[in-house]
Amino acid sequence: MRIGPEEPCVPGFLSVYPSLAAQLPGAALPWLKRSRDEAFDRFAALGLPTTRDEDWKYTSVAAIARRVFRVEAAIEVSDEVRAVVLRHAIEGTQRMVFVDGHFVPGLSQPMPLRATLPEGARIGSLAQAVEAWADDVAPSFAAAGDAADGFTALNAAFWSDGAWIDLAAGVALEAPVHLLFVTTRSDGASFPRNLIRAGEGASATVIEHHVGPDGAGYLSDTVTRIVLGRGARIAHTKLQQEGRKAFHVADVAAEQGQDSAFLSHALAFGGQLSRAAIATRLGAEGCDAKLAGLYVGNGRQHMDHHTCIDHASPRGTSRELYKGVLDEAARAVFNGRVIVRPDAQRTDALQSNRNLLLSEEAEVDTKPQLEIWADDVKCAHGATVGQLDADQLHYLRARGIGERDARALLIRAFAADALAGIEHGPLRARLESLLPGALPEAV
Amino acid sequence: MLEIRNLHVTVDDKPILRGLDLEVRAGEVHAIMGPNGSGKSTLAHVLAGREGYVVTQGEIRYMGRDLLALAPEDRAREGIFLAFQYPVEIPGVANIYLLKAALNAMRRHRGGTELDAVDFLALVKGKLKLMDMDEALLYRAVNEGFSGGEKKRNEILQMAVLEPRLAILDETDSGLDIDALKVVANGVNAMRSPERAMILVTHYQRLLDYIRPDRVHVLALGRIALSGGPDLAQELERRGYGWVEAEAQKRHAASAEGPG
Numbered sequence A: 001m002r003i004g005p006e007e008p009c010v011p012g013f014l015s016v017y018p019s020l021a022a023q024l025p026g027a028a029l030p031w032l033k034r035s036r037d038e039a040f041d042r043f044a045a046l047g048l049p050t051t052r053d054e055d056w057k058y059t060s061v062a063a064i065a066r067r068v069f070r071v072e073a074a075i076e077v078s079d080e081v082r083a084v085v086l087r088h089a090i091e092g093t094q095r096m097v098f099v100d101g102h103f104v105p106g107l108s109q110p111m112p113l114r115a116t117l118p119e120g121a122r123i124g125s126l127a128q129a130v131e132a133w134a135d136d137v138a139p140s141f142a143a144a145g146d147a148a149d150g151f152t153a154l155n156a157a158f159w160s161d162g163a164w165i166d167l168a169a170g171v172a173l174e175a176p177v178h179l180l181f182v183t184t185r186s187d188g189a190s191f192p193r194n195l196i197r198a199g200e201g202a203s204a205t206v207i208e209h210h211v212g213p214d215g216a217g218y219l220s221d222t223v224t225r226i227v228l229g230r231g232a233r234i235a236h237t238k239l240q241q242e243g244r245k246a247f248h249v250a251d252v253a254a255e256q257g258q259d260s261a262f263l264s265h266a267l268a269f270g271g272q273l274s275r276a277a278i279a280t281r282l283g284a285e286g287c288d289a290k291l292a293g294l295y296v297g298n299g300r301q302h303m304d305h306h307t308c309i310d311h312a313s314p315r316g317t318s319r320e321l322y323k324g325v326l327d328e329a330a331r332a333v334f335n336g337r338v339i340v341r342p343d344a345q346r347t348d349a350l351q352s353n354r355n356l357l358l359s360e361e362a363e364v365d366t367k368p369q370l371e372i373w374a375d376d377v378k379c380a381h382g383a384t385v386g387q388l389d390a391d392q393l394h395y396l397r398a399r400g401i402g403e404r405d406a407r408a409l410l411i412r413a414f415a416a417d418a419l420a421g422i423e424h425g426p427l428r429a430r431l432e433s434l435l436p437g438a439l440p441e442a443v
Numbered sequence B: 001m002l003e004i005r006n007l008h009v010t011v012d013d014k015p016i017l018r019g020l021d022l023e024v025r026a027g028e029v030h031a032i033m034g035p036n037g038s039g040k041s042t043l044a045h046v047l048a049g050r051e052g053y054v055v056t057q058g059e060i061r062y063m064g065r066d067l068l069a070l071a072p073e074d075r076a077r078e079g080i081f082l083a084f085q086y087p088v089e090i091p092g093v094a095n096i097y098l099l100k101a102a103l104n105a106m107r108r109h110r111g112g113t114e115l116d117a118v119d120f121l122a123l124v125k126g127k128l129k130l131m132d133m134d135e136a137l138l139y140r141a142v143n144e145g146f147s148g149g150e151k152k153r154n155e156i157l158q159m160a161v162l163e164p165r166l167a168i169l170d171e172t173d174s175g176l177d178i179d180a181l182k183v184v185a186n187g188v189n190a191m192r193s194p195e196r197a198m199i200l201v202t203h204y205q206r207l208l209d210y211i212r213p214d215r216v217h218v219l220a221l222g223r224i225a226l227s228g229g230p231d232l233a234q235e236l237e238r239r240g241y242g243w244v245e246a247e248a249q250k251r252h253a254a255s256a257e258g259p260g
């Protein structure tokens, strides 16, 4: 059974599409219109997932299904938004700001982006790219009609804008690209879509950052697609800092070429209900995938991470480390799927999920899902759920460190290795500042 | 400095200390010996404020205050230092970070200023030398992967940096090789002063050859069963604990029957 027309959310979207479609980016492009229409039909058929779907067993989206979200084709930029952008800016990055799903050049910096870019690098708005570089962009929409679930279908139908990052062979972006998605509307839905393509040997760091107001039950339904050419390297950090009542559903998928390296960080701090699907397909020989994650929840937050590492070719290595820190009545889900296909001999895959529960009420469902079809492979996984160590806590206190500081210190120590792969210093500092508790002055 | 009167302590409802009395004055070094399981570490943990050790009777006064009313961190800030029998490993927390956080917590508590990075490093390096320790240990996680001896030295390093008023060393000598024992003993002796008191929990006379105690106590049957001067340690080394326990039992039985 699907959540269909009997709940207000789905009919709400179904009724607005016909009139909205003409105002969406690329409405005049037949191929894109077709793609959107197919996705829309797919959404109409799928509806929203329910807990009867294996992939959504522990995450109920009933709270989303009950609401009607507004989708609008235009936005306003207030002074308040400017302040939000400044607060979330990350030093040393090239920033693109999207407000309620629409690119705002005036808040992005440095502008024009192109002036500071190396030759062969194109960074811009996807809405503009579909017009300007249709041939390059179109292939990534080909599969919109068979979106895996209602949320990705919805995004493919309604997407309003997002980043288009295209790097020619050998292009290395020095500064990280900071994609800042700001939601302002209290009952709005936004549908950002990002496309990242790295040619042979190209490399870049992309920070995908979602923020919004605490008091509003808005929906962010995001999709990011990443294609890595031979020997390319992409570091993608997804930082979810949505408002406390927000719904956030994200789908990130990478396709890796030979000897490429994909480094993913999925970091969740905000939202009332958030779900991130992070997938990579090691589609050619010698790929390297590193997936790290950290979810920090309290109150009644629900945070779900579904990852999929698909070893489809020989000699691939993958390292996955997800950590959770859950306080009060927070709840988390980790589902780590690792597929080793028959051809993927000499695969080396490691997965680990570790959870720290700071209260009796906090809960986590952790599930490794290993599907191994090749025989010459090294595969290991482990999951733990524990509390702060009483001996460690006492040891710190016995050295004069107050209980709050001691707890903060141990939580940081626990989270440290999930953030260790973050290379951009200011981003790492930002993340550390988001961890619970203030620290005694550092060395 | 420290007065313990009629201390009764249970762990998991099991009585461990049953009427322990002990008085330690500033400037003194006391050794506490006694058979395995007699409650020496229990006493040390109670002084440091470890959760799970329940004081059912008696009192502990430290510097004229009720020690049991203080949280563990406040005891430490007031100058109590326990060198743990089994130092705890803390992955992810650098040794030097712990030292600095601890020292600055102490200085703030005493109304002083925090040390800046340069002065702090100079201080720690001096103490490191005293303890004959490799600087690399500063940057490793607290006690993680340290050898048994390195852990014990690390405890004394912390003590040297924190300069406590009352130091309790719980079997710091166990597991040390002969050279390390001398280093540790030198470190401890360097800290002896008229303002500072020390309680050494040990099984071995050897430590007391290097650090000469003012008093030696035997903990047995949950209380101080016998006290004496430094020579008592030698006698214990020769005769074991059986006779002390037997005599204590007799006294206990006699007092239970009442003065008659």
Ligand SMILES: Nc1ncnc2c1ncn2[C@@H]1O[C@H](COP(=O)(O)OP(=O)(O)OP(=O)(O)O)[C@@H](O)[C@H]1O
Pocket: B011, B012, B014, B016, B034, B035, B036, B037, B038, B039, B040, B041, B042, B043, B085
């Ligand atoms: N959590 C606990 N639950 C039950 N009994 C405990 C617990 N902790 C300690 N004990 C018991 O308390 C008694 C005293 O232990 P303690 O560690 O104080 O002895 P000790 O004198 O330090 O011994 P050692 O010389 O071996 O270090 C022992 O019998 C021990 O088993």
Ligand SMILES: [Mg+2]
Pocket: B040, B041, B042, B085, B170, B171
């Ligand atoms: Mg002991």
